[in-house]
Amino acid sequence: MQNLFFIFSCALLSFALNAKHVFLSPSVNSQEEIQEALIDLEPGDILTLEQGEYFFEDGLSLDVDNVIFEGSGINNTILNFGDQISGAQGLLVTSDGVTLRDFAILDAKGDAIKVIGADGISMIRLRTEWTGGPKETNGAYGFYPVESKDVLIDGCVAIGASDAGIYVGQSRNIIVKNSVAQYNVAGIEIENSYYADVFDNLASHNTGGILVFDLPDLPQQGGHHVRVFRNKAINNDTDNFAPEGNIVGEVPRGTGIIIQANSDVEVFDNDIYGNGTVNLSIVTYGYDTDDENYNPHPKSIQIHNNRFGDGGFDPDVGTGELAAILFELSKGDMPDIFWDGILPMNQMLFGQPDEERLIISNNGEASFLTINPIKYMLPFFDPVERDISKYDGEIKPLPEVILN
């Protein structure tokens, strides 16, 4: 056994000895130097950008597996794309097992960091920011891993994205933690993804704090197993500045958390307050679709042990439909938790199957509103129901996400 350990250690050591560690400092040729270094890396190598500000006219890209691309600190190594002329993102990663850490990407013309099809990607202590404040002309996403597996976003900061600061799409096995998302349209968004843990994050001063969405007509859909816990989704008070046409353009200012479609979502132990429209919404996908494989309704959603504070004090009735409808139905008495009540027809008549029921338990004094869709369609009935106790039930905790 000891022998085996010895051999293993030697293997590790020789691996480390063969790997190269490249250091670069800011220069007038940073674009070419850094891009060439990224191309010339081999698995196991490290590229370090020393402290300083680096300027780019074109995007950067990385396509080598198992390398580390790092700076010297989230405020010390700055990759500035303010003068970018070409490239749809600041940094594009298309390889597996990459670690990005300790730098900032500023003012990219499109997305700041996009990762496509990675089997393993770690983004640690990075910052993506549009420095001119919330603007429609800002890039769409700060952090944008898509079609990836084993995604880690840890200790990152995302500011000013015109769609989502941290967006994970069509991926599986995801951890987003210890991160800060501010002044984006959506702070953190998990979309069409499987097995995500979102915890210990701060989502504040966005239009909407944390979004768990599922959309039709995509290669991966039917998002499920998402845990949102120990986050602060607070004071989301920035006007929606998304370009029209985008789904997040419908999110009203002052939304804490939204769950749209998806199954098996557990939201617990969060602080949710200061959201002027509604602290938490659970809604059905609101557009027509002829995608037969798509389920527009949320199911098996559990909301428990959260701490709700003030909310609904400044509903954004001018954005999308949700706030206006809710304002009208609630006669201005906006709830902390809203469920639109829309279900497949048979479930509207006969109720949800037990295992798909919405559970809302132990959320302190949180107020609640849902719409009874049958009564909504009939005259003379008040469709509004506010009794939260009907949704009490036993919590079945979802499993923890473990990255490979």
Next chain:
Amino acid sequence: MINSLYAVDNIVILQDKFPKNLSDFSFFEDTQAQIPSKGVIPYELISSLFSDYSYKQRWVYVPKGKKAIFNQDEVFDFPVGSALIKTFYYPLDERDLSLGKKLMETRLLLRKTHGWEAVSYAWNETQDEAIIKKAGKTILNEWIDFKGEIQSVRYRVPNKNQCKECHTTNDTLTPIGPKARNLNKVFDYQDESVNQLTKWMKVAYIDEIDIELNTPVNWEDKRHSLDARVKSYLDINCGHCHSSTGGANSTGLYLDLTENRPTHRGIYKKPVATGRGSGGHEFSISPGNPEESILLYRMISTDPGVMMPESGRSLSHKEAIEMIREWINKMET
């Protein structure tokens, strides 16, 4: 013996490291004049990708005694040691091509033992050699167009990773153009004018195949229906990424020739992760409303955060924009 002087260097194609100079491959008997060596055959595609109004010359090389294998809807399966060679250039004056040209870059796709590799060589100022540029390069160029107007371009030689952005199918680097259907046309070889596929059979680059293929039309050829021209243009310009196996498959927008589902072709399709690329519009294609269609908006734009394709273009393709505008305009709503 005389022939061998101008033979392609098979060893250089297969070696691990790319050589510094394009001439090291001996693809050309005269590199500067772009006169090909023995076994290097010129070809054209029926419709070709827009690359900032640059002109392209293409050649194929298949090592002696080997053959490329035909696939119905895919590119030929070229044998190890093959090369696809493409030179990008601008005429000095489009009104009179005999006045000469400025060579920009020569891109190579090399079929190595483990698969394809892409690399580009940028031409030097004196135009007598092209030198490897793994990290890409920006070249400013001016030329006189058909109308006698001076045009300028900030031309980008792609870096190695950008080659892969387009040339990827199911995560594997592959050529895009040389599918049998894209080659199914007559070409003027100096000694004869003959269908390119017939020529490839003749020189034994491929086995005998039936050339009754579902062939795309030349999008510029107005004798064909607008619909067919647009389909062909979108296939060659967008379909390599926007297909269910391409780099943009996460968008659900598929513009390759084989896709027929209206939503996936963009009709009333809502954007997914488009950001400001949507331009405030609701659908990829809004029938009857070209100016409210994201597809046209992104073709017109030259803003790097908005434009499509994402790389390989810095100018708008006016003629294609007009065609797409007319096509969307005439769609039934």
